[in-house]
Amino acid sequence: MSLxxxxxxxxxxxxxALEAFIADEARHPAALRALWRLPGGTMREAWAxxxxxxxxxxxxxxxxxxxxxxGAQILYSRVPRDDxxxxxxxxxxAGVPAPRAYWCIPEGAPHGLKPGxxxxxxxxxxxxxRLLADPAYAAVRPRLLDQMAGALARMHAVRADTLxxxxxxAPAQTPIAFxxxxxxxxxxxLGEPHPALELGLRWLSRQMPxxxxxxxxxxxxxxxxxxxxxxxxxxxxxxxxxAHLGDxxxxxxxxxxxxxxxxxxxxxxxxxTRQRFLDAYAAQGGRRFDRExxxxxxxxxxxxxxxxxxxQAHRHLSGRExxxxxxxxxxxxxxxxxxxxxLLRDR
Amino acid sequence: xxDRPTIPEALQAARDFLAQDLLPTVTDxxxxxxxxxxxxxxxxxxREAPGEEERLxxxxxxxxxxxxxxxxxxxxxxxxxxxxxLEANHALSERIRQGDADGGPWRxxxxxxxxAAVDDKLAVNNPAQLAAFRAEAGAESPGD
Numbered sequence: 001m002s003l004x005x006x007x008x009x010x011x012x013x014x015x016x017a018l019e020a021f022i023a024d025e026a027r028h029p030a031a032l033r034a035l036w037r038l039p040g041g042t043m044r045e046a047w048a049x050x051x052x053x054x055x056x057x058x059x060x061x062x063x064x065x066x067x068x069x070x071g072a073q074i075l076y077s078r079v080p081r082d083d084x085x086x087x088x089x090x091x092x093x094a095g096v097p098a099p100r101a102y103w104c105i106p107e108g109a110p111h112g113l114k115p116g117x118x119x120x121x122x123x124x125x126x127x128x129x130r131l132l133a134d135p136a137y138a139a140v141r142p143r144l145l146d147q148m149a150g151a152l153a154r155m156h157a158v159r160a161d162t163l164x165x166x167x168x169x170a171p172a173q174t175p176i177a178f179x180x181x182x183x184x185x186x187x188x189x190l191g192e193p194h195p196a197l198e199l200g201l202r203w204l205s206r207q208m209p210x211x212x213x214x215x216x217x218x219x220x221x222x223x224x225x226x227x228x229x230x231x232x233x234x235x236x237x238x239x240x241x242x243a244h245l246g247d248x249x250x251x252x253x254x255x256x257x258x259x260x261x262x263x264x265x266x267x268x269x270x271x272x273t274r275q276r277f278l279d280a281y282a283a284q285g286g287r288r289f290d291r292e293x294x295x296x297x298x299x300x301x302x303x304x305x306x307x308x309x310x311x312q313a314h315r316h317l318s319g320r321e322x323x324x325x326x327x328x329x330x331x332x333x334x335x336x337x338x339x340x341x342x343l344l345r346d347r
Numbered sequence: 348x349x350d351r352p353t354i355p356e357a358l359q360a361a362r363d364f365l366a367q368d369l370l371p372t373v374t375d376x377x378x379x380x381x382x383x384x385x386x387x388x389x390x391x392x393x394r395e396a397p398g399e400e401e402r403l404x405x406x407x408x409x410x411x412x413x414x415x416x417x418x419x420x421x422x423x424x425x426x427x428x429x430x431x432x433l434e435a436n437h438a439l440s441e442r443i444r445q446g447d448a449d450g451g452p453w454r455x456x457x458x459x460x461x462x463a464a465v466d467d468k469l470a471v472n473n474p475a476q477l478a479a480f481r482a483e484a485g486a487e488s489p490g491d
Contacts, residue, residue, distance in 0.1 A: 193436035193439070194436075195439045195440050195461045196464075198443040199458070199461060202449065206449065265483065267479070267483060324388065325380075327388075331391060331473075333468075334468035334469040334471075334473070335469055338466070338476075338477070338480055341458070341461060341462045345458070345462075
């Protein structure tokens with residue numbers, strides 16, 4: 001993401017292009033009532049829009065979000081955006097709290113729009129720091145961990161074979177071998193020596209637990225990707241672009257990883273203990289993860305996050321996307337490696 | 348020898364300007380966020396610059412010892428020193444990939460070396476986080 005705020009001209013050119021695109025999709029005239037840039041996100045630029053559609057099946061006012069690609073590639077072959085939209089739609093239909101999917105803007109759209117996706121805008125808070133500390137969320141905080149676990153269990157109950165086309169294990173490959181292999185390939189692509197991460201990857205490849213079932217893995221399931229309402233609690237799970245097939249442990253370990261601050265640490269109380277999350281996940285239909293399995297996926301989460309921090313810095317260093325923010329993320333690798341070495345001690 | 352300000356002194360002057368003079372005048376949340384990142388990056392480099400060569404020489408010696416290479420004086424030239432440490436870390440990574448550190452006494456030596464190297468990196472990048480890790484390691488862990 002560049003230092004400059006989005007210039008007004010970006011908004012001015014986006015407005016008629018979006019109206020034309022939506023009118024084409026809805027087959028009725030569309031008028032934008034509001035359009036503004038949303039903060040955050042190093043992967044895509046996000047815009048909020050209110051659009052009035054004049055007739056047909058879509059008649060009425062729609063509050064939407066546009067996620068437009070900015071050419072980022074961090075880890076995994078990111079799912080093509082039409083597949084991402086299909087995942088969101090399938091999850092929404094299965095009762096997982098996911099936004100309602102609208103339209104996919106393909107490459108080379110006729111209106112000069114950048115490729116991206118349009119979906120329902122679910123109102124609420126997404127900033128983890130506020131969810132953990134703001135008095136406005138005190139009422140929902142005690143049940144948020146259970147809701148997080150429940151939504152994940154429902155997501156993992158969606159039949160993986162209904163969503164073909166997602167990245168996943170090769171026919172002769174176990175899900176975990178695929179998942180570890182993706183992280184390893186991302187590290188290799190950087191060409192840098194990182195002995196701590198080599199120790200982590202080696203341990204992961206030698207300790208693979210059996211995988212009971214292939215599921216749709218969200219890929220970035222953490223507090224910062226949830227929309228939370230001060231009264232209802234969890235309302236939506238966002239950011240499905242890293243979705244893939246694999247062992248559900250990846251999402252479980254990621255959700256509980258220390259750097260997302262969802263679960264209690266000594267001296268840093270949060271939404272509840274990791275054990276409570278694991279129990280709530282199992283009680284709501286998810287697999288039972290024992291201490292050893294939870295440890296395995298904690299190691300996995302830290303290796304994966306460490307590789308992502310390095311990959312983010314490389315997006316800047318490659319010259320493709322000059323960004324102070326991306327560059328600075330590279331120096332977060334050390335704290336993740338520290339946690340990893342703690343987890344590997346005595347193992 | 349260069350005239351003063353030294354590297355840390357010059358960096359601190361730039362950082363103080365950004366944090367104390369410029370930041371209070373900036374209202375755009377995105378710009379504020381990026382300005383805070385810039386301030387932090389300068390702070391990291393202020394900690395990193397003094398003693399960087401000594402740390403690289405120490406890492407070079409420790410890696411040679413770990414890899415069973417005879418002691419050798421490290422390259423004098425700073426760029427050559429960096430290259431030598433990078434190559435030694437490549438060699439260590441390759442040994443780990445081949446399974447040499449899967450068990451036994453060498454595993455313990457590798458774990459100790461890598462943990463110390465990560466400590467050194469974190470002391471530069473985020474000493475507060477390092478202190479928090481150490482405080483936590485001394486405490487019970489009810490969350491686990």
